[in-house]
Amino acid sequence: MGKVYIIGTGPGSKDYLLPLAKKIIKKADVVIGAPRLLSFSPKGKQTILLKGNYSQVLDYIKKSKNNKNIAVLVSGSPGVFSFSRRITSVLKPSEYEVIPGISALELACARIGEAWDDLCIISLHAKNLQGLIKKITANEKVMIFCDNKNTPSYVANYLVKKEESKLKVIAFGNLSMQSEEIIESDLSSLANTKKRWEGLWLLLIKKK
Numbered sequence: 001m002g003k004v005y006i007i008g009t010g011p012g013s014k015d016y017l018l019p020l021a022k023k024i025i026k027k028a029d030v031v032i033g034a035p036r037l038l039s040f041s042p043k044g045k046q047t048i049l050l051k052g053n054y055s056q057v058l059d060y061i062k063k064s065k066n067n068k069n070i071a072v073l074v075s076g077s078p079g080v081f082s083f084s085r086r087i088t089s090v091l092k093p094s095e096y097e098v099i100p101g102i103s104a105l106e107l108a109c110a111r112i113g114e115a116w117d118d119l120c121i122i123s124l125h126a127k128n129l130q131g132l133i134k135k136i137t138a139n140e141k142v143m144i145f146c147d148n149k150n151t152p153s154y155v156a157n158y159l160v161k162k163e164e165s166k167l168k169v170i171a172f173g174n175l176s177m178q179s180e181e182i183i184e185s186d187l188s189s190l191a192n193t194k195k196r197w198e199g200l201w202l203l204l205i206k207k208k
C-alpha cells in the first residue's frame with residue numbers, strides 16, 4: 001500500500017523543517033519537489049524534479065499512489081498558494097496526508113511581532129495588479145506574495161501612481177536563509193529603489 005504525503009518544508013532553512021516531515025521524507029520511496037526543496041531529500045533517494053511539469057507529475061502521482069510512498073515537498077505551508085490544492089483535488093482523502101509547515105508569511109509576521117490572523121493575503125504570481133487597490137482599501141494589512149515581475153518596487157511604483165502614498169511597506173526577502181533581508185520603507189522610497197530583487201519576496205502593506 002502506498003500513500004501521498006504533501007509536506008510543507010517551511011520558508012527555506014532546514015531549522016524550520018518539522019521532525020515529522022524529516023521522518024516521512026526518509027521513509028519515502030520517491031521524493032518530488034522544486035530544485036531547492038530536493039536538498040531536503042537524503043542522498044541516493046529517487047527524486048522527481050517539479051519545475052513547470054505539474055500535469056505530468058500529477059499523472060505520475062495518480063499512477064503510482066497505490067504502490068509507492070510519495071513525498072511531495074512544497075515550500076512553506078501546503079495550505080498557502082501551493083501545489084497541494086491540485087493534488088488533493090484529484091485524490092481521495094484516504095490516499096493522502098498533508099504535513100503542515102511554517103509559511104513564509106508566518107515567519108515574516110514573527111520577525112516583526114505582527115499578528116497574521118487579520119491579514120489579507122494575495123499572490124501576484126503571474127498576475128496583473130488589477131484589484132490590488134480594492135484589497136488595500138478594504139483591509140488594514142495586506143501581505144503580497146511577489147514574483148520576479150511583481151517585485152516589491154514594481155508594486156510600490158504602481159501604488160504611488162495611484163496616489164496611495166499614506167501606506168507603510170515592509171519587504172521580506174529570502175526569510176530564514178543567509179541572504180535574508182527586511183526592508184521597512186515608505187511607498188515612494190520603495191518605488192524608487194534601484195535594488196535587484198533576487199530570490200523570494202513578500203511585501204506587507206499597512207495603513208499608517
Ligand SMILES: C[S@@+](CC[C@H](N)C(=O)[O-])C[C@H]1O[C@@H](n2cnc3c(N)ncnc32)[C@H](O)[C@@H]1O
Nearest residue numbers: 011075076077080103104145146174175200201
Ligand atoms: C508558490 S508560493 C508558496 C508559498 C508557500 N506555500 C508558503 O506558505 O510560504 C512562493 C512564494 O512564497 C514567497 N516565499 C516563499 N519562501 C519565502 C521566503 N523564504 N522568504 C520570502 N518569501 C518567500 C515568495 O513570494 C514566493 O514567490
